[in-house]
């Protein structure tokens with residue numbers, strides 16, 4: 001799986017069904033493994049929590065990063081934008097993950113109280129992989 005930042009589309013981003021082990025009375029377990037559920041090698045995991053109601057996070061794009069975004073608890077919305085088309089996904093199931101490819105502007109909002117946004121990422125943290133200006137993002141998408 002390889003996407004060029006310049007050419008990626010919101011339609012390249014998909015909601016994945018994660019492995020789920022039920023136990024009617026004792027809760028559930030969801031599992032993600034490299035080369036199985038996750039379509040990239042996970043090098044980093046981080047999670048967002050204590051986001052105040054009404055706040056939005058993550059308005060930025062990435063040049064090389066693949067991400068799998070999961071509402072480990074509660075719910076929030078993720079809006080993806082490839083410079084031409086926008087798609088909004090409601091994440092509210094801990095057994096679903098939204099796969100986001102490089103070259104997508106993404107914004108997270110409508111966090112429910114107590115929600116936890118878990119992100120599995122294909123690269124370690126690199127500040128210069130971020131594009132934080134929307135105009136710069138559009139320029140990348142149009143001109144490379």
Ligand code: TYD
Nearest residue numbers: 044045046048056057058059060124125126
């Ligand atoms: P950032 O990704 O900018 O979050 P958001 O776009 O949602 O506001 O991260 C916020 C801060 O956390 C930023 O100063 C960098 C730091 N950070 C790390 O040091 N390592 C990481 O893996 C991440 C995701 C963030």
